[in-house]
Amino acid sequence: xxxxxxxxxxxxxxxxxxxxxxxxxxxxxxxxxxxxxxxxxxxxxxxxxxxxxxxxxxxxxxxxxxxxxxxxxxxxxxxxxxxxxxxxxxxxxxxxxxxxxxxxxxxxxxxxxxxxxxxxxxxxxxxxxxxxxxxxxxxxxxxxxxxxxxxxxxxxxxxxxxxxxxxxxxxxxxxxxxxxxxxxxxxxxxxxxxxxxxxxxxxxxxxxxxxxxxxxxxxxxxxxxxxxxxxxxxxxxxxxxxxxxxxxxxxxxxxxxxxxxxxxxxxxxxxxxxxxxxx
Amino acid sequence: xxxxxxxxxxxxxxxxxxxxxxxxxxxxxxxxxxxxxxxxxxxxxxxxxxxxxxxxxxxxxxxxxxxxxxxxxxxxxxxxxxxxxxxxxxxxxxxxxxxxxxxxxxxxxxxxxxxxxxxxxxxxxxxxxxxxxxxxxxxxxxxxxxxxxxxxxxxxxxxxxxxxxxxxxxxxxxxxxxxxxxxxxxxxxxxxxxxxxxxxxxxxxxxxxxxxxxxxxxxxxxxxxxxxxxxxxxxxxxxxxxxxxxxxxxxxxxxxxxxxxxxxxxxxxxxxxxxxxxxxxxxxxxxxxxxxxxxxxxxxxxxxxxxxxxxxxx
Numbered sequence: 001x002x003x004x005x006x007x008x009x010x011x012x013x014x015x016x017x018x019x020x021x022x023x024x025x026x027x028x029x030x031x032x033x034x035x036x037x038x039x040x041x042x043x044x045x046x047x048x049x050x051x052x053x054x055x056x057x058x059x060x061x062x063x064x065x066x067x068x069x070x071x072x073x074x075x076x077x078x079x080x081x082x083x084x085x086x087x088x089x090x091x092x093x094x095x096x097x098x099x100x101x102x103x104x105x106x107x108x109x110x111x112x113x114x115x116x117x118x119x120x121x122x123x124x125x126x127x128x129x130x131x132x133x134x135x136x137x138x139x140x141x142x143x144x145x146x147x148x149x150x151x152x153x154x155x156x157x158x159x160x161x162x163x164x165x166x167x168x169x170x171x172x173x174x175x176x177x178x179x180x181x182x183x184x185x186x187x188x189x190x191x192x193x194x195x196x197x198x199x200x201x202x203x204x205x206x207x208x209x210x211x212x213x214x215x216x217x218x219x220x221x222x223x224x225x226x227x228x229x230x231x232x233x234x235x236x237x238x239x240x241x242x243x244x245x246x247x248x249x250x251x252x253x254x255x256x257x258x259x260x261x262x263x264x265x266x267x268x269x270x271x272x273x274x275x276x277x278x279x
Numbered sequence: 280x281x282x283x284x285x286x287x288x289x290x291x292x293x294x295x296x297x298x299x300x301x302x303x304x305x306x307x308x309x310x311x312x313x314x315x316x317x318x319x320x321x322x323x324x325x326x327x328x329x330x331x332x333x334x335x336x337x338x339x340x341x342x343x344x345x346x347x348x349x350x351x352x353x354x355x356x357x358x359x360x361x362x363x364x365x366x367x368x369x370x371x372x373x374x375x376x377x378x379x380x381x382x383x384x385x386x387x388x389x390x391x392x393x394x395x396x397x398x399x400x401x402x403x404x405x406x407x408x409x410x411x412x413x414x415x416x417x418x419x420x421x422x423x424x425x426x427x428x429x430x431x432x433x434x435x436x437x438x439x440x441x442x443x444x445x446x447x448x449x450x451x452x453x454x455x456x457x458x459x460x461x462x463x464x465x466x467x468x469x470x471x472x473x474x475x476x477x478x479x480x481x482x483x484x485x486x487x488x489x490x491x492x493x494x495x496x497x498x499x500x501x502x503x504x505x506x507x508x509x510x511x512x513x514x515x516x517x518x519x520x521x522x523x524x525x526x527x528x529x530x531x532x533x534x535x536x537x538x539x540x541x542x543x544x545x546x547x548x549x550x551x552x553x554x555x556x557x558x559x560x561x562x563x564x565x566x567x568x569x570x571x572x573x574x575x576x577x578x579x580x581x582x583x584x585x586x587x588x589x590x591x592x593x
Contacts, residue, residue, distance in 0.1 A: 061348070107374070107375075108374075108375045114346065115342065115343070115346055115371070115375065116342075116370055116371060116374040116375045117370075117371075118370070119366055119367075119369075119370040119371075121335075122339045122342075122367060122370060122371050125335070125336045125338075125339030125340050125342075125343065125367070125371070126339050126340070126342050126343040126346065126371060127343060128336070128339075128340045128343060129339070129340035129341060129342060129343020129344040129345075129346070129347070129351070130343040130344075130346060130347050131343075132328060132340070132343070132344065133304075133343065133344045133347035133348065133349050134347060136304075136325070136326070136349075137347070137348075155335070156333075156335040156336055156339065156367070159331075159333035159335060159336035160336045160339070160340070162331065162333070162336075163330060163331070163333070163336055163340065166331075167328075
């Protein structure tokens with residue numbers, strides 16, 4: 001069980017990351033606010049508590065790998081890598097611009113990126129290759145891969161689910177960001193995939209559930225996943241799309257929305273207030 | 280003694296690379312007996328990964344291997360290896376420029392019996408369009424062996440087009456090889472034939488048949504379709520009155536297109552293609568019969584040369 005001060009530290013970081021996401025999107029420009037904010041606590045827990053990842057040695061073969069299969073939410077990963085000093089802070093203002101290092105989706109030209117993802121459904125397959133190669137190298141590294149619930153409609157992802165179970169890749173921890181909203185509406189209306197946990201179990205996976213904004217619970221369940229042997233683990237994390245920015249919560253409008261100056265100011269003020277309330 | 284079969288040469292070469300370099304792994308989509316990746320499986324069971332009939336996952340899994348320092352070879356029929364997983368090749372592999380080797384086996388019409396669903400006649404067009412992809416099309420099993428040695432440490436992704444059947448030997452064992460090579464197999468002054476794969480031997484036959492008629496033809500094997508040695512194409516196309524591109528591939532996007540792209544901006548003799556028309560294949564009782572059906576023969580190549588020399592269209 002993580003200490004209260006450790007939980008508090010990660011909670012603060014999560015709000016800091018959200019603030020950086022809002023700054024990266026800025027005013028009058030489209031950006032994936034909703035799916036980035038739903039991941040803040042999970043990404044903070046991974047990069048700042050659980051992953052073996054030394055920001056001073058980002059190519060260390062012994063590092064844990066982080067793959068964002070739902071690559072459109074890369075802003076939250078950029079925020080973490082900025083906070084860790086892997087990406088220079090000045091890059092925040094240059095996201096998705098010519099001459100900047102931060103592409104619209106994960107790209108190897110950005111320091112700290114492990115793969116090219118964003119064409120949905122490919123990250124889990126990449127994690128399978130990494131886990132198999134790490135096993136050949138007798139490495140203890142883990143592979144963390146984050147997927148979206150809308151993304152689960154991609155058939156390749158279920159091919160990868162079968163392969164990971166077939167090879168008993170217990171070094172993989174997949175995390176499903178179940179925010180229940182995809183690009184054009186609620187997943188239940190767009191393309192409902194019922195009995196998700198049953199499906200993953202039937203595919204041979206260890207399935208865990210967590211509240212994706214409860215830092216204490218996230219830290220605990222990541223430990224549980226890491227010690228499970230004989231099968232890959234998926235953590236189904238229930239989250240709120242746009243979490244922390246009131247006008248962006250639980251709506252498809254800010255899947256890739258544009259903020260006015262007023263909204264931008266409001267978003268940052270709300271995030272700051274939530275962070276302050278922690279203390 | 281080298282087998283005249285390109286698949287056997289491929290499988291044996293993969294085993295050789297596996298012995299030389301522990302980074303080599305092989306992934307298969309349940310066609311290992313056809314692609315001959317099974318030879319690697321027998322030698323290195325721990326570095327062989329049966330991925331099931333799931334080419335998309337196989338391609339992105341290979342990306343994961345490459346990102347972890349390995350050199351993965353993935354296998355399927357050419358039609359599936361390039362088409363079924365095109366987006367995975369593009370995004371998982373080509374954008375990060377990973378050293379994944381894609382073996383497109385039973386390419387072209389060489390899987391004669393299985394028909395249009397299994398005959399990859401547009402694979403080169405697809406692979407040539409991908410930035411950073413190297414595209415290789417060996418003409419005989421000796422070239423397969425030499426090519427594989429060069430492929431091991433070649434930067435970025437490589438597509439290897441392998442014919443299913445025995446093909447006549449073109450090359451002696453001491454023939455130097457490098458990726459990017461355009462090999463002149465016969466010199467001549469009236470016409471130049473650029474050929475790839477099975478059409479290399481057919482083009483040599485055509486040149487031999489034309490010689491007694493006083494028509495002197497140079498024959499070039501374009502074993503590397505990308506990166507194409509543009510200077511070599513321009514040099515070999517210079518001074519002749521007719522240029523033919525001969526390939527077992529659609530006339531859209533393959534060797535013929537590549538030759539014309541290379542010759543753009545320079546004055547050159549008229550060019551004609553011998554290739555698959557813009558259509559799918561068909562089942563046939565044998566490979567030679569199918570090649571005849573689509574006009575992929577020495578006779579067609581020879582007649583195309585003669586027609587061009589007489590001043591153009593039939």
